[in-house]
Amino acid sequence: MNLLTVSPSPHIRGNETTSGIMRDVLIALIPAAVASVIIFGFRTLAVIAVCVCSCAIFEWAFEKLTKRDTTIGDLSAAVTGVLLAYNLPVTIPLWQCVVGSFVAIVVIKQLFGGIGKNFANPAITARIFMFLAFTGTMSRYIIPRSPDAVTGATPLMIMQSGVGELPSALDLFLGNHGGVLGETCALALILGFAYLLIRRVIGWETPVIYVAVVFALTAAFGGNPVNAILSGGLLLGAIFMATDYVTAPMTFWGRFVFGAGCGVLTVIIRQFGSYPEGVSFSILIMNILTPYLNRLTAAKPFGGVK
Amino acid sequence: MMKRLPGIHAPHLKNTDAKTAEILPVPKLVHIPMSMHIGAPARSVVTVGDIVKVGQLLGEPDGAVSSPVHSSVSGTVKSIDAIDAVTNERGTVIIIESDGLQTPLETLTPPDVNTAEDFIAAVRDSGVVGLGGAGFPTAVKLTVKDIAQVEYFIVNGAECEPYITSDTRTMIDDAELLWDGIRLVKKHLGVTNILIGIENNKPEAIRVLSDYAAKEPIAKVVSLPAMYPQGGEKVLIYNLTGRIVEEGKLPLDAGCIVINCTTLAAVARYIKTGMPLVEKRVTVDGSAVRTPKNVIAPIGTPLSDIFDFCGGLTDDVRKILYGGPMMGVAVLSVSAPVKKSTNAIIALNAKDAALPRETECIRCGRCIGGCPLGLMPAVLRDYFLLGRTDMLEKYKVNLCMECGCCSFNCPAKRSLTQTMKLAKARLRESQAAKNK
Numbered sequence: 001m002n003l004l005t006v007s008p009s010p011h012i013r014g015n016e017t018t019s020g021i022m023r024d025v026l027i028a029l030i031p032a033a034v035a036s037v038i039i040f041g042f043r044t045l046a047v048i049a050v051c052v053c054s055c056a057i058f059e060w061a062f063e064k065l066t067k068r069d070t071t072i073g074d075l076s077a078a079v080t081g082v083l084l085a086y087n088l089p090v091t092i093p094l095w096q097c098v099v100g101s102f103v104a105i106v107v108i109k110q111l112f113g114g115i116g117k118n119f120a121n122p123a124i125t126a127r128i129f130m131f132l133a134f135t136g137t138m139s140r141y142i143i144p145r146s147p148d149a150v151t152g153a154t155p156l157m158i159m160q161s162g163v164g165e166l167p168s169a170l171d172l173f174l175g176n177h178g179g180v181l182g183e184t185c186a187l188a189l190i191l192g193f194a195y196l197l198i199r200r201v202i203g204w205e206t207p208v209i210y211v212a213v214v215f216a217l218t219a220a221f222g223g224n225p226v227n228a229i230l231s232g233g234l235l236l237g238a239i240f241m242a243t244d245y246v247t248a249p250m251t252f253w254g255r256f257v258f259g260a261g262c263g264v265l266t267v268i269i270r271q272f273g274s275y276p277e278g279v280s281f282s283i284l285i286m287n288i289l290t291p292y293l294n295r296l297t298a299a300k301p302f303g304g305v306k
Numbered sequence: 307m308m309k310r311l312p313g314i315h316a317p318h319l320k321n322t323d324a325k326t327a328e329i330l331p332v333p334k335l336v337h338i339p340m341s342m343h344i345g346a347p348a349r350s351v352v353t354v355g356d357i358v359k360v361g362q363l364l365g366e367p368d369g370a371v372s373s374p375v376h377s378s379v380s381g382t383v384k385s386i387d388a389i390d391a392v393t394n395e396r397g398t399v400i401i402i403e404s405d406g407l408q409t410p411l412e413t414l415t416p417p418d419v420n421t422a423e424d425f426i427a428a429v430r431d432s433g434v435v436g437l438g439g440a441g442f443p444t445a446v447k448l449t450v451k452d453i454a455q456v457e458y459f460i461v462n463g464a465e466c467e468p469y470i471t472s473d474t475r476t477m478i479d480d481a482e483l484l485w486d487g488i489r490l491v492k493k494h495l496g497v498t499n500i501l502i503g504i505e506n507n508k509p510e511a512i513r514v515l516s517d518y519a520a521k522e523p524i525a526k527v528v529s530l531p532a533m534y535p536q537g538g539e540k541v542l543i544y545n546l547t548g549r550i551v552e553e554g555k556l557p558l559d560a561g562c563i564v565i566n567c568t569t570l571a572a573v574a575r576y577i578k579t580g581m582p583l584v585e586k587r588v589t590v591d592g593s594a595v596r597t598p599k600n601v602i603a604p605i606g607t608p609l610s611d612i613f614d615f616c617g618g619l620t621d622d623v624r625k626i627l628y629g630g631p632m633m634g635v636a637v638l639s640v641s642a643p644v645k646k647s648t649n650a651i652i653a654l655n656a657k658d659a660a661l662p663r664e665t666e667c668i669r670c671g672r673c674i675g676g677c678p679l680g681l682m683p684a685v686l687r688d689y690f691l692l693g694r695t696d697m698l699e700k701y702k703v704n705l706c707m708e709c710g711c712c713s714f715n716c717p718a719k720r721s722l723t724q725t726m727k728l729a730k731a732r733l734r735e736s737q738a739a740k741n742k
């Protein structure tokens with residue numbers, strides 16, 4: 001007879017795996033890619049491909065150089081690549097995508113120890129870096145399906161400056177307006193959200209609270225709350241980036257407060273800041289607070305006494 | 307609806323729940339350990355060469371928290387070993403060669419039970435210990451100073467572990483005995499409120515026992531969601547009564563006593579027939595078992611005899627468990643014996659026994675959200691690795707019941723439950739050192 005394995009219980013494990021979860025996130029991101037191709041054309045695919053490939057290659061190369069196990073199989077680098085691409089305008093020079101991927105994977109993720117160890121969301125931080133470094137190309141938004149790629153303002157810019165005409169609510173919902181690749185089509189993002197909920201990849205708490213707080217505070221400041229949630233990177237950020245496991249709290253209430261905090265910061269930046277968009281900065285700031293939120297909202301042991 | 311504690315939806319795998327137990331042919335040899343319970347091992351009262359009958363005392367209890375052990379076969383005592391070389395059982399193991407006749411001891415008669423003291427004494431003499439797996443001497447559990455303290459007498463028929471159906475079959479096939487047990491605790495302990503908790507994936511057991519309960523005003527069958535670990539003592543108490551067993555306290559402090567259904571039936575059998583606990587109904591299942599079955603086997607039967615009776619093991623068997631896959635213990639050898647608390651033996655093939663590869667924690671929080679007791683395994687693991695016993699204490703690793711949910715849930719396949727066990731031991735050591 002064979003030698004028996006003796007190991008501690010449990011002797012059965014659930015079906016979920018890290019790569020399975022990341023695969024689900026990628027699937028949830030597909031509708032936004034389709035929408036983006038329709039809205040901005042096929043260059044969308046080039047931007048996504050360059051970001052995903054360079055993220056994967058940087059991850060693989062860094063791990064090879066530092067003699068660690070390769071983790072590109074867990075698909076987390078691919079998710080970072082797609083999210084980074086979704087935060088870029090379609091006209092972005094491809095070499096800048098490669099630089100952004102380097103910042104995301106090497107500087108933000110791997111230098112902190114790789115998957116699970118980074119404190120800041122790689123895609124968001126890389127976006128902020130690119131925004132500061134490549135301000136010109138990063139803020140050149142084209143009007144969808146304009147024959148010779150006419151550049152124009154995003155709805156948020158229009159709202160902030162008061163110059164130009166805001167797209168209708170329906171156009172906002174369908175994404176028929178200027179912006180970065182993945183953020184414009186609310187419908188596609190909400191489809192992805194539904195998929196993530198059904199697959200139990202994320203809970204409802206962070207996105208719903210985030211959006212609800214933005215809605216309520218915008219109304220309180222006298223803005224148009226519907227436009228506020230349908231424009232800019234709010235839905236993309238709330239659904240796909242504020243819910244990043246590694247950089248958001250691990251407890252339900254932690255994630256709840258995280259969403260609320262993101263909402264408050266976003267509205268403050270949009271109302272008072274000189275940048276029209278506040279989603280990335282808000283999430284990054286809340287990333288920094290995550291360890292404290294984890295501690296503040298620590299689970300209460302059942303039957304525990306002090 | 308009351309809030310229930312979280313848990314996991316483990317696969318049920320109750321392949322044998324429709325199978326009445328078959329009686330195993332008498333084994334040639336039985337290996338009967340003197341320690342099959344929590345507490346002091348029984349003291350052997352036989353010597354090599356003695357002729358013994360079924361039900362004869364082999365070991366007497368040694369102290370208050372202990373339990374007698376009886377012979378499960380008729381035959382000759384072949385050896386009394388300090389360590390059983392075949393099975394690696396520690397402590398004294400009595401090996402009996404069976405004569406195949408299963409002659410019961412002539413002097414076995416039903417005990418006289420008139421008072422609560424008689425009842426407790428009978429429970430102790432029956433050799434019954436917690437048969438759901440814990441092995442805590444039942445007589446000790448039932449010894450209550452003030453019966454008014456017991457607001458709920460809970461019969462545990464949850465049987466939430468995957469594969470296992472032996473309790474289910476007890477509730478169906480031994481319903482009469484189980485009900486005798488309920489009448490006994492009502493009569494002698496004076497309990498006034500009996501709850502029988504059964505997971506809703508056992509409709510037949512619920513139906514059978516509900517018929518009995520319809521005639522008994524103080525007893526009620528409660529159908530519970532099939533969610534592991536529904537049968538964990540603290541979980542069951544909370545889900546049935548809303549009571550919380552506090553840290554360092556017993557269920558009794560929350561007004562509850564919990565007894566496994568098979569345990570209660572075994573007590574009733576002894577009081578009815580005088581035959582102590584000498585055999586067990588065991589679920590035999592798992593991917594390496596050719597014909598999964600329920601089997602009634604004498605205590606001490608080598609597992610190999612039982613597997614042979616179930617069509618044998620497949621060639622790629624890699625792991626054998628006492629108990630279910632969530633909390634069961636892997637055995638070293640297929641000749642390990644059936645013990646009192648063995649409710650299932652599970653044999654897994656190479657594929658099911660393969661150890662998953664651990665990857666980095668992705669901080670998804672599944673281990674936290676899914677811990678029935680509200681612990682934070684991912685955080686505790688970090689503190690354990692940092693040697694921070696103060697934080698292990700603060701975050702109450704001592705409360706962990708080792709149910710396995712955290713490891714089950716973890717997408718990174720981390721062995722969290724194992725780490726929790728180590729962390730509990732580390733905390734105990736450091737507290738012991740401090741109290742010195």
Ligand code: SF4
Nearest residue numbers: 677706707709710712
């Ligand atoms: S093994 Fe312990 S820490 Fe893990 S889920 Fe069960 S009780 Fe919680």
Ligand code: SF4
Nearest residue numbers: 667668670671673716
């Ligand atoms: S379930 Fe696993 S991966 Fe998720 S937080 Fe817990 S230890 Fe980390």
